[in-house]
Amino acid sequence: MVGARFYATLFGMTMSSGPTSLWQREWQACHCAVTFLTRIPLPACQWQDAALARSSMYFPLVGLLVGGLGALVFNLAVPLWDSRIAVLLAMAAMLLLTGGFHEDGLADTADGLGGGWSVEDKLRIMKDSRLGTYGALALVMALLLKFSLLSALPADAVAAALILGQVLGRWAALPLIAFTPYVRGDGTGKPLVGGVTGKRLALATGFSLLVLLVLADAFFTVLLSLALLIILWRWHCRRQIGGITGDTLGAGNQLAELAVYLVLTALAR
Numbered sequence: 001m002v003g004a005r006f007y008a009t010l011f012g013m014t015m016s017s018g019p020t021s022l023w024q025r026e027w028q029a030c031h032c033a034v035t036f037l038t039r040i041p042l043p044a045c046q047w048q049d050a051a052l053a054r055s056s057m058y059f060p061l062v063g064l065l066v067g068g069l070g071a072l073v074f075n076l077a078v079p080l081w082d083s084r085i086a087v088l089l090a091m092a093a094m095l096l097l098t099g100g101f102h103e104d105g106l107a108d109t110a111d112g113l114g115g116g117w118s119v120e121d122k123l124r125i126m127k128d129s130r131l132g133t134y135g136a137l138a139l140v141m142a143l144l145l146k147f148s149l150l151s152a153l154p155a156d157a158v159a160a161a162l163i164l165g166q167v168l169g170r171w172a173a174l175p176l177i178a179f180t181p182y183v184r185g186d187g188t189g190k191p192l193v194g195g196v197t198g199k200r201l202a203l204a205t206g207f208s209l210l211v212l213l214v215l216a217d218a219f220f221t222v223l224l225s226l227a228l229l230i231i232l233w234r235w236h237c238r239r240q241i242g243g244i245t246g247d248t249l250g251a252g253n254q255l256a257e258l259a260v261y262l263v264l265t266a267l268a269r
Helices: 002-010 022-037 048-077 083-098 101-115 119-127 133-152 155-171 173-179 198-215 219-241 246-268
Strands: none
Touching (some): 083 101, 083 133, 083 155, 101 119, 101 219, 119 219, 155 173, 155 219, 219 246
16 A cells, blocks of 8 residues: 555656646556556556546557567577577567467457357357457467568567567557447457547547657558558458457457568568
């Protein structure tokens, strides 16, 4: 309790009234984005409904944090071991940091969309915590493809690819949230609905494009590929279940990350 009070005092907030100024509200939203998407042991996010709704703007920033850790681990490991081992260690570090949050969404989405016949069946299966055949196959194939693509890149390009994949993968959730109906009455992604305003989407997009511009020569190729993927994934989700869920947002993250690696690896050949 003392730690919570100190934390609140440090940022000019009280536990009863919540953040009062713009920067305090944005700090709380950023804090919630970190605690929502990672296992970093920050104090629990307070005022969750309002703060989580605003937090999606900071998803690409969290991606920069996660990708930065992966890049650091890779750069520390590659002088000691083969680059494939360094890639595997970097992937493991990022999975530990996130707890496989988005990978879980991919597996649940594959189980639901692959195993259900009706919309109700698909949503029910996605909510089931048990891992089915479709989910296991999707998870294994996604991890193998990530490893293979990153291992195929020149060693000096892997760190940038890791950062880009994490930043752009998390950014991909924002247009999906902004322009696609949420089909559950509750769920992991429900608090995010309504928080992606035009201004917040533009700011998050500007940040993500800046990272892309700095780290990749193939700016327009990556951007067009990512835009096409988001359009197709949105269409598929609308066709299958009428919109998005938290699980399909996680799956979209994984597909966007893979799209970035696929493009970068193809262009590096």
